[in-house]
Amino acid sequence: MMTFSGSFKRLLCAGLLAASLPATADVPTIRVGWTIPAEEAKYWMMRRPDAFPDLGKKYKIEWVQFQGTAPMVQAMLSGALDCSSQAPLSLGQGAAASDLKAYILAQHVGEKPGSFSVYWAVPEDSPIKSIADLKGKTVGVNVYGSGVHGGMAMLLKKNGIDPEKDIKLVETGFPGSEAALRGGRVDVGVFVQPFASRAEAKGGVRKLFALSDLMPNTVHVMEVCKKDWVDANVETAKLYTRDMTAAMKMALDNRDETIKVVSEVTRAPAAALEPYLLKANDFAHDPTMKPDFAAVQTMFDMYTELGMIKKPLKVDQFRRDDVVAPVK
């Protein structure tokens, strides 16, 4: 039978041994919010963590999936997240309305001349030929008050259509847009990948206008981290940005593997991703993930003019050069 002093000594030895080992609890954990689609670099980090030597050893990530970017602003404000994917509008609204202080670390996807641009389409035989014909028509958007809605409102304004009074706006979401258009519930539907390539393959829809008609370099998804978290964890933030950039390079260099990764995350069959993912008809992916701060500023100004952001913002308040991609 083991004596009390014997067991106490063993316990003490075990304690000392445990204390001498590197403490896994000391590895910082970043709480990261993500969403689908179009965050290929994050999907690589989630699904192929072994490809990133520092991930799991020098820092860890706790991934939480969200339905859209707006709830992630609230989660960051409440301290439930350190970093998240953000669109310029949700970041701007968080900063202007709730004083969210954050840094833009990287850009996941955007639009460049020649890349995919979010577009609105009509049935092939529709009498609507231009934006000017939209007066009195029913127009679909993904979400009321979204960045895509903002861009569309600005385009309509520039073409003499009052987005508040001249059209009937219907929130279809991106996934339901094609069905709404084909079912006649909207006269114009909004399309983004992978739904755009699916609708194009079926035929019978005609592109009417795109966000690229407004500005050629729209920013769609950025990686944003809370200012106080970054200021207190500069080295971890750098590691995170560096790994994310490496992940983007892996995603772009290994398209076949990226299709597998995206398919694992989204459960979309590879055949549905093949026609567009990381091709010319996909959003623009910069291998360096360098954020287009000038484009973000233009978008802030546009949203402020539309009244979607309550006060003017300067993009420099979201900038800290030592943590932004590409990290030296």
Add this chain to the structure above:
Amino acid sequence: MKSALRKLGPAASTVLSLGALLVLWEILARLAQIDGFPPATEALVQVPLILGERESLASIGASLWRMFLGGALALCFAVPVGLAMGRNKRIAQALNPVLTAAYPIPKAALMPIIMLWFGVGDLSKVLVIFLGVSLPLIYHSFHGAHAVDEKLLWSAMAMGMKPVARLFKVVLPSALPDVLLGCRVGLAMALIVMISSEMIARQSGAGDLLFNALDMALYGDVYAMIVILAAIGFVLDWVFERVRRRLVHWAESRQDAMVPGGGV
């Protein structure tokens, strides 16, 4: 027809009605030709594929675990509260307005607020399930306790039984049929809230599978997940109903006549 069904028994009736539902679904979907409404055959093909993946099973298991935790906590909290309300006017008067105000609030709508207080992890989801299950449990326990035969309590008092002992030894057994009915309602609520709690923020879960499929317009998967959730609900209810009948076989509950397989 009626007599034929009676001969076949309740199991055959269930199979027949489910079969009719599937046939109706198939016909309507083929007639409607809507992208977001696939035929039953297309959706059902996805069921074994989803259940064949270890990750999907782990996700569904994670949801059920949260549902079990939230339900168990609600049981521990709501039954004593309901019983106390049923036997003590002051407690009932104090709590009734709060419960009446809280009852119609969709519990999943509280998720964003709860998320702000308790983070985006399991705690928030378990808490929302707890809230969703607690209210029907409190109400049924309250009504059960309120309807306890006074003579039983007078006898217990005459024998010198203290109030807390009376609550658990007389009131609870008498109110058990109602409490268990509340549990049955709570079970359905737990399943509903379990899914909706995963709508905004999620790490794993059945809702994760469902809403991801919806985000990607994978409607076959969406309907397959709905079928899986319906099957989970059906099995849980079937098991619970058997347990309930064993526990309260002595009570001729009127609700017995309304449950599937209840003899009608």
